[in-house]
Amino acid sequence: MFAVLTRARKALRTAVLIGAAGLLAACDASMIGGMASGGNASRGGPTIDPTQPVRVALLLPYSDSSAGPIARDLENAARLAISELGATRIDLRIYDTAGSPAQAAQQAQLAVDEGAKIILGPLRGETAVEASKVVADEGINVMSFSNNTSLAGGNLFILGPTFLNTADRLMSYGKRNGIDSVAILHSQDVPGEFGKSAIQLAASKNGVRVAAVQGYPLSIDGVSGVARNMSQVVNGSGAKSVFITSDATNAAMPLILQLMPEGGVSPASTQYIGLTRWDVAPQLFSYPGADGAWFTMPNQSMQQAFASRYRAAYGAEPHPLAGLAFDGIAAIGALVKQGRRDALTGGALTQGSGFQGTGGVFRLKSDGTNERGLAIATVRNNQVVILDPAPSSFSGAGF
Template sequence: MFAVLSRARKALRTAAVVASAGLVAACGAPMMSDLGGGGAGSGGPQIDPKQPVRVALLVPRSDSGAGTIARDLENAARLAIADLDGVNIDLAVYDTAGSPATAASAAQRAVDEGAKIILGPLRGEVAVEASKVVADEGVNVLSFSNNPSIAGGNLFVLGPTFVNTADRLMGYGRRQGLDSVAVLYSEDVPGQFGRSAIQQAAANNGIDVATTQPYPLSIDGVTSAAQNMGNVVSESGADAVFITTDATNAAMPILLQVMPENGVDPAQTQYIGLTRWDVKPELFGYPGAEGAWFTLPNQSMQQNFSSRFSAAYGTSPHPLAGLAFDGIAAVGALVKRGRSDALTGRALTQSAGFQGTGGVFRLKSDGTNERGLAVATVRNNQMVILDPAPSSFSGAGF
């Protein structure tokens, strides 16, 4: 245990800042208790599907901290356009500079110049301002944010949400006989979002949240919480411990080492992760990882996108680049149907959804999204798929 604590100590000094920044970069708006905004509108501009359809892409090109992702989002969008058969998309790219005011101006200019739908911006608070200025013209905005609290009206979020992940895991858990969970979360923005998402998903699936346990992002705070979880699980009667912490966070090795040493036996209590543990395979060697559940997208489709992107542009795509591909794929699929109302809110939220870089996804009437996810576990330090990602919204996994 002491080796684990020593390695984690330095990283945890900045963990609070890094963890918050990681989520806020995509979110950037106040949390709402129900993790959802108002309902999305059903309207939108009319198009002529026989003519080129102008799509605006708003990315932070001149933001010094986001140049790489801006480039990759644009490249992914162009890669998706090249895939379209019989659909002519006229892509117009606008720089937001990562600024709400600049994004609002860019969104208005895009619509004035003929854009029928907007992809982006990246950050939640930037997307909010962009959507406001074009709402009265009925133009829908498919932002790259993962913050469900900004969604609604003409603003949709394409980013994977904690609610979607938690719901997939809770649904799977319920089918395995899971009755109650203890939630272990960090006292920061991502941790609070995660806790709320798990509580909502538990309610959706008839699972009891026996207790929620916060911990401060400090070496002592993480260690103390991990040491105490054995008592918490015993007293609450929880069947599982649901951990919100990101796999790359320095707290994770401590939790996965110290909890099993203090009475949270993975053979008796199910460990569940809200984030993708496969991005940090070093975690698989810790005792708490054995048999744990977490989700991931359709791996064959994601690898196919990554390979094609690398072949086209000579570099691996940013993890969020696929969202721009997904947005274009959705627009292209709808325009191909040949209807003038292809880009209205009603069309965007059609129940069958779309095929994206990580599998099937659909936009919901509240402006959030639902994505098909696989449930995976760890066996003998190797990832194993327990329940494959669904290929449509009519089968298992939803």
């Protein structure tokens, strides 16, 4: 346990020094998501001739020194998707946003002036908002790589995976398996607040009682104290589960997974649930709180197949966000392939059956957010085990 405390102390000290600005920046790069505030997606959009090449603008932060490599991988993935569309023709044009909201707006307008029928990107939420605003009056939809659901709506769609989608999948599974109450354990920072909100919304939707909400500060003493005292919270509230918002790679996680069981929150009687992917941090599997915990994963066979094709084409591993560009082109291509003149309207983009992407089935929703098919996974004997596979299709309209 002392080794856990020492490692966590160093990492948490660094996290606190980053400050609020760093947390806000990371917020859009990690999987956040609360309730969308932008309203329903526009049902309108341009008319196209599906027998001719369809102009798609890809807005990327190439001249932003911190995001150039990501931009390259996003473009590569988009071109890979185009190469797999067969007879469906996409005329892809690249526009550099430099990571600037103002330049994103300028480039979005230029792209539309030059004939773009839809915009894919930009990368970050604040640039996507400005890009979508400037082309809204021309009926052009924007499919951003952001995952900030508070920005979605109108002509702005987000492709990034969201906390709300994950929380809903886990709550639905939990409800079917006897979990009718939950205690939320969240970090007192921007991602933690978004996570808490998403869990609360998902609990309400699935008829699960939020028995308690417990925050913890980003400090070694704060995390340790709350983790040790969670048994009082769980026993006092009668919660059958504890939903943890912290990222699996965060230094708080080893403390939580070690000290909560030691403090009396037994994984044998209280279901541990994670809002982020724990499979990306296998070093957690040996902690007592990890055994039997639930978390979600995309369709792994499809993700691995995409990575294999990407390596074959470009000789390198794709950035974790690269698949979002592939997904965007896959959705556009699937609609154009149907021969629809309204393929790029809000009504077409939000078709209930959705699309096949790099991590499995996904669909865009009328509020501008998205739903992705996820598997429920757990840890047994230090290995990931799938409890409920990711769906291969969506049933019903879903809206």
